[in-house]
Amino acid sequence: MDSTNFPNVFKMLEIVAQQDEKVSFTDRLKNYMRANKYYPMLQMKKVFKSGSLVLLHNTYKRSDVSHFKDLYEEARSVIIDVDKPIGENIVVSLADKIPESMTIDNYLLKAKDTDEIEKGFEGTMVYVYNHENNWFFGTSTIPDIDYSRYFHPTKTHGEMFDEILDKYGYNREGFVKCLSPNKAYGFLLVHYQNNNVMDYTEQFGENYKELFHIFSRDKENKGKTVDYTDRLNDLPVKYANSFSLEECIAGIKEDKSIYSFIIRTESGETYKVCRNEIFEKESKNRGNSNIWVNLIDVYMKGVPHYKVVDYICEYVPDNKEALTMTDDMGRTYEPTYMIHEAFRNISETLYRLYRTTTYYNKYTGRYNIMKEAVSTLAPIMRFHLSQLRIIQITTHRDAPITPRNVRDYICHNQTMKNIRLLISHFAKVFSQCEQSKNYKSTMCFCFLNGLLSN
Numbered sequence: 001m002d003s004t005n006f007p008n009v010f011k012m013l014e015i016v017a018q019q020d021e022k023v024s025f026t027d028r029l030k031n032y033m034r035a036n037k038y039y040p041m042l043q044m045k046k047v048f049k050s051g052s053l054v055l056l057h058n059t060y061k062r063s064d065v066s067h068f069k070d071l072y073e074e075a076r077s078v079i080i081d082v083d084k085p086i087g088e089n090i091v092v093s094l095a096d097k098i099p100e101s102m103t104i105d106n107y108l109l110k111a112k113d114t115d116e117i118e119k120g121f122e123g124t125m126v127y128v129y130n131h132e133n134n135w136f137f138g139t140s141t142i143p144d145i146d147y148s149r150y151f152h153p154t155k156t157h158g159e160m161f162d163e164i165l166d167k168y169g170y171n172r173e174g175f176v177k178c179l180s181p182n183k184a185y186g187f188l189l190v191h192y193q194n195n196n197v198m199d200y201t202e203q204f205g206e207n208y209k210e211l212f213h214i215f216s217r218d219k220e221n222k223g224k225t226v227d228y229t230d231r232l233n234d235l236p237v238k239y240a241n242s243f244s245l246e247e248c249i250a251g252i253k254e255d256k257s258i259y260s261f262i263i264r265t266e267s268g269e270t271y272k273v274c275r276n277e278i279f280e281k282e283s284k285n286r287g288n289s290n291i292w293v294n295l296i297d298v299y300m301k302g303v304p305h306y307k308v309v310d311y312i313c314e315y316v317p318d319n320k321e322a323l324t325m326t327d328d329m330g331r332t333y334e335p336t337y338m339i340h341e342a343f344r345n346i347s348e349t350l351y352r353l354y355r356t357t358t359y360y361n362k363y364t365g366r367y368n369i370m371k372e373a374v375s376t377l378a379p380i381m382r383f384h385l386s387q388l389r390i391i392q393i394t395t396h397r398d399a400p401i402t403p404r405n406v407r408d409y410i411c412h413n414q415t416m417k418n419i420r421l422l423i424s425h426f427a428k429v430f431s432q433c434e435q436s437k438n439y440k441s442t443m444c445f446c447f448l449n450g451l452l453s454n
Contacts, residue, residue: 002089002090003087005090005224006074008075009075009078009080013080013090016029025082025083026046029044037067037386037387040418041059041062041064042056042075043141044056044057045057052081055078056080057076057140058072060098064391067394073097076094077094077127077141078090078094079129090222092219093217094127094186094223095125095140095186096186096226097270099262099271099272100269100271101274102272103273107273112265112266115263116242117242117243117244117262118261118262119243119258120262121198121240121260122190123191124139124189125139125140125189126145126186126188127139127185127187129183129185130181137158142157145157145161146158151289153290157189160189164191168236175235182218183219183230186215186216187214188211188212192207197259198259202257203257248261248263252273252275253275256275261273290452291316292451293452294311295308295339296339296452298310299343300411300419307336323335325338331443333440333444341440341441341444345430347403350409351406353377356370357369357374357377358370358385360400362397362398362399362400367392369389387409387413388409391409423445423452427442427449431445
């Protein structure tokens with residue numbers, strides 16, 4: 001069954017199972033992913049409150065996964081029981097493929113009468129499933145919603161989920177009694193404290209809290225069969241309304257209370273159609289509760305007509321002075337300067353280390369590593385150097401990597417978690433250097449490290 005529904009994940013698990021049994025299966029799988037350069041694009045996390053479950057998930061749309069694209073696409077939030085025999089240890093696949101976002105004009109070029117169209121809402125997907133008589137609640141990348149948060153600085157998606165259930169007159173124990181252990185469920189959590197570009201107060205009332213049932217998955221075939229028409233009649237959850245193509249066109253153009261339309265085709269494609277202003281808002285504002293995450297995101301995108309200062313003027317015009325840091329000598333550090341200094345130092349250091357530890361022969365497409373020099377580096381630096389070597393032999397074979405390539409790698413191929421870890425590492429390293437040489441850079445890293453920790 002696993003080999004049929006998830007051939008690429010199955011093959012990887014089969015290979016790992018044949019390796020040294022003295023090492024735990026979880027550690028073997030982690031080591032295999034690292035050795036084959038699947039990590040960090042593909043990640044594995046232990047499921048809390050379970051001794052044997054892990055979540056295998058990809059990291060959304062990326063351009064650096066060509067060497068394992070089929071496996072990457074297949075590993076969309078797959079739950080694995082590492083204690084089960086190979087062929088029986090894939091429990092269920094939770095998440096749908098990420099919809100392709102487009103404008104209404106682009107969708108009309110490919111629209112068909114058989115397309116199914118429903119209203120989309122801004123929120124967070126929560127997945128609920130049962131394994132061996134225990135129920136689990138997670139998101140596509142976090143195994144437990146009680147540890148997942150984003151738009152709100154302190155309140156978790158678990159707390160928001162419980163607030164919704166309380167409004168409906170349920171707790172989690174009572175809620176799951178209305179569900180089947182033979183299915184996995186996808187719900188959209190819509191909450192007044194979990195939004196970025198939409199406010200549904202007019203539609204749902206003040207301090208709105210709603211749960212939409214999006215789909216059910218058949219666990220018998222590990223979630224490959226998805227039912228969007230299943231109805232949980234015993235629960236007061238909501239369902240999105242269906243629309244005709246004409247209503248979709250009119251809604252996008254005239255109704256600003258509509259976030260998007262979700263469109264599913266007979267061929268299995270899924271589209272997310274939004275107004276241009278929604279695309280623009282989401283491209284400008286990451287919406288994280290920590291404003292410095294949003295500022296760094298704007299800097300990393302490098303959009304010529306939208307800079308860090310533009311974000312500050314648009315979203316936090318009253319906090320301009322508060323975002324400027326001052327050191328013990330009275331010198332000020334503006335956000336753009338701090339972020340630029342951090343990224344410049346990270347990129348230059350990585351490039352210098354790459355050139356001094358890696359010799360690349362463009363004629364053979366091979367490289368040699370100065371192992372002794374590499375062994376003295378911090379693990380985080382060794383990791384990023386290994387990622388640069390992958391770029392060298394996959395997408396940059398004709399010439400040695402340049403400073404621009406390294407900068408592009410830092411700005412366009414990193415998760416925000418990786419950026420935080422790099423800034424934290426450099427803050428520590430620079431603090432140990434002679435401050436007379438690197439004082440301002442040191443302060444930039446130290447300020448950012450503290451600000452990103454809040």
